[in-house]
Structure formats: C-alpha cells, structure tokens
Amino acid sequence: MNAALIHDKLFIKTFWEQKIVKHNQLTENEEQRTKNSALSKLRDEWLMRLESRTKHLKNFGDGHALKTTVVKQIDHE
DSSP states (O other), X not given: XXXXXXXXXXXXXXXXXXXXXXXXXXXXXXXXXXXXXSHHHHHHHHHHHHHHHHHHHHHHHHHHHHHHXXXXXXXXX
C-alpha cells in the first residue's frame, strides 16, 4: 500500500474517533446537566398541585350538585 493512503486512513480514523469521543462527552455533560436541573422536580410539584386542585374542584362540584338537588327536592315538597 502507498504510504500516503495509510496516512490518510489513519488520519480519517483518528479524526472520527476524536469526533465520537467529543460527542460522547457532550452527551454525558448534557445528561448530567438535565439530571441536576430543578425543572423536573418543579414539573412534578406542579403536576401534584394540579391533580390536587382538579380533585378538589371535582369533589366541590359533586358536593354542590348534591346540595342543589337536595334543596330542590325540599322546595318541591
């Protein structure tokens, strides 16, 4: 084989290996950043608040509807 071809192959191989290593480092850094982020914790807290609020409003609406029907029944008697 020609020495220039071997050199080119080696250059291309090391070039892509360095690209892969750099990409893996960036990916790991991004994963670490998102893991340390408070955003997921805040999102979970807000979901719990919304679920609690929805449940409370549903229970309030059910209780209000029940009271309304009882009042209407009493009025008709």
